[in-house]
Amino acid sequence: MSAFSGARGLSGEIWAAAGLIRASVQEKLVYRFDLLVTLVRNLILITIFRFLWLSLYGGQAEFGGVSLNQTLTYATLGIILSPLFPNSLILDVGGRIRSGNILFDISRPLHFGSLLLYQMMGQFVAALATSAAPMFLIALALGELTLPTSGWVWLAFGVSLALGFFIAFWLDFIVALAGFWLTETWGLFYAKWSVVDALSGKYLPLWIFPPFLRGLALALPFRGILYSALAIFVGQVPLEKIPAELGFQLVWALMLTLMGRLGYVAAARHLSVQGG
Amino acid sequence: MIKVFHLNKHFRIAQPGQGVAGKLRALIAPQYKTIRAVDDISYTIRAGEIIGYLGPNGAGKSTTIKLLTGVLVPTSGEVRVGGREPHRNRIANASQIGVVYGQRSQLWWDLPLVDSFEILAAMYRVPSARYRQVSDELVALLQMDDFLNQPVRRLSLGQRMKGEIVAALLHEPPILYLDEPTIGLDVVAKNRILQFLQTINAQKGTTIVFTTHALSDVERICPRIIIIDRGKVALDDSREAILNRFGRMRQLVVEFEDYIQPVALPAGRVIKQENNNLTIEFDREQISAFDLILSLKDQTGIRDIAIKEENIETIVTRLYEQAAR
């Protein structure tokens, strides 16, 4: 305890965060072969969806006000970026609870949510640098991407991606808390995974959804994970509406953070009563 | 029953390269290192024997078991189990052997223990009447009634190991291999299992090969002991002969309150004296530990006492020392 007292407060928190992020980045770099696999897999996925959209557009340059280039950019970028977001915390946390290792995690001088958050941030940064960025350049070279011309769009895209990360993380964290009550969590993992895949716009842009489904998807927080950033990037969110889009993400990010924190208090109480 | 003649098993292991250039070279033209896991071993085991197969970790015990079961194919030499070559007649060999791995499980994790027995009985084609008879008998001997219907994952290590042993004996094999079955067990569980093995051997004449690195395990039940080190048979002799040669030596470590005066011992010799600690080696046939401690009573207060048995590592070291002499 005394060793840590000097590094308490905000600077201590940043110090701990930096350490955890660095550790995750290094961990990721150990599995260099996996990076190659991700690359190949992404190329296959990009090809599948490229052919799908070419076939759907059937030679037309535009459909419903969206150009083929915009759609291809959306699909490609979605495939490249979606591995960045945490989506399997529930398996991880469930495993730690079953093995009892959770006791180590919650006895660290750091909020459990923050501990996982920093680890996931590390993975986000590592995946961004080692798989998303090279993939982006490859896709660009293959002519799959049409880049925005405005610097503001680039900036908004970056902010939106970061907010998307927080939404994805805290959603995942809240679902993972179920692991404190349930002994087996794979059903929940797949359920959440399917819902996020469909409603975050990972494979299909929400604008091609039929109206009632689109309304639903646009109202839910899942769209903030990926769809917002992608739609901004391809220009489907007009410049003047970007602040509203980012605001939507920010509000959900904050709400989910709050919910995650409160949920954890309940989970920790449950753990201390049940003894794990 | 088991005959092993100039048996060899060598593994080739690719050496990982150092640095980027070395790694690339290792990819194109890998450098191999040959490990002689089993190196020219010969012995014969008769039906009904209990063999203690001893050796330090990595000596080649498990490799030998794998050769005897037919899981591995020998590099050269001959293995015969009940007249068959195990790796050429894997399936025929399978029904005459039972195998227990102390560090692995062959039970179905999520199922009640008894279900694993039923599955294995079906796999080995044990007629159902015979299965019931055999399992009742074994279960009674090991007093397993109260956990027979528990899922395996909820069993304690000792209970699980009893389950593993029964699972290996349901088809009444004439030979039972046990690869470190006592690892991690408490004394009570260990004793019950050792006693059980002795009973099975006496009643059914089962030949038992038992690997371990703890001398004390085999001391009680194995009339014959084979010590293996670095792939070679270091010693193959009766229990009595080995204990006479090596098992008699003990070490007594005494910690005193104060600095130690020079001591005159009635027997044994001081092998280490450091600050307040004194280590004495003695022959338990010559003097008991109790008498030895009594002889030290004139010293300023004894704070702590420990008695160390010789372990297999020191015996093996000693074997080499003797061979060198």
Added chain:
Amino acid sequence: MFRLFWLLKWKSLKAELQYPVNFLSGLFGTSLIGAMDILMLWVPVTAFKAIGGWDFWQLGFMFALWKMSHGLHEFFFLPFRGKHDEFLRMGDYDSFLIRPMHPILQILARSEFVVANMLSELFPSVTMFLICAPHVKVPWSMGNILFLGLLLFSGAVIEWAVYLFISTFGFWFVRTNALRSIAGTFLFRAANYPLHIYGRVFPFIMTFVFPFAFMAYYPTHYFFQMQNPLYSVWMPYLPPLVAIVALTIAWGFWSLGVQKYQGSGT
């Protein structure tokens, strides 16, 4: 031998039901994946009317064939897509090799959650089949129904053969997840849409390398009475043959692998 296989499957169902909450939630969760896949077909088809000239009912029918086959695969053959690497790493093979039963059959018997897995594939696929079949005007006869059964089982064997082949690399390399993940991308993503939209390379891969196209794409031509499938007019009738050939190759490769494991190969 078959009696034993069914005994093991029955025991494995018993093991699954030891965790009823997990069984039901797993069933629900994995069924949602099927629902998501259907959504991935339905959304673009609703917006664009057709994919590669096929309407929703045709696509749904093909999807149902694929997924029913896949469901059978999960029941019979799952461990080679799942735990084979682990069996090698944890040394379970030492046990498989000392029992009087073929190791491949023992591995097939070693599966967990096969029933939940199968049902979660069959729920969405059978539903889709029942919805789509009346719309695609298949001339149902006794022969066609029997052929359908044969096709579904052939499809399951084809998927198994691919993963048996991939698993065998585990005898030489510690992990085979790279190949697994690449094959999985073709199986779970590319097979959802009709093969002819993919240009030339992918159809080749899905016909000759990972022959997943025989699980549903080619057979649908038979049921839709379409005249000109890719490559040859015989393609719709080939799945049983492809299954036999693929399995023979994979089984042979596995036998080589196990020799390497026993140290008599290299």
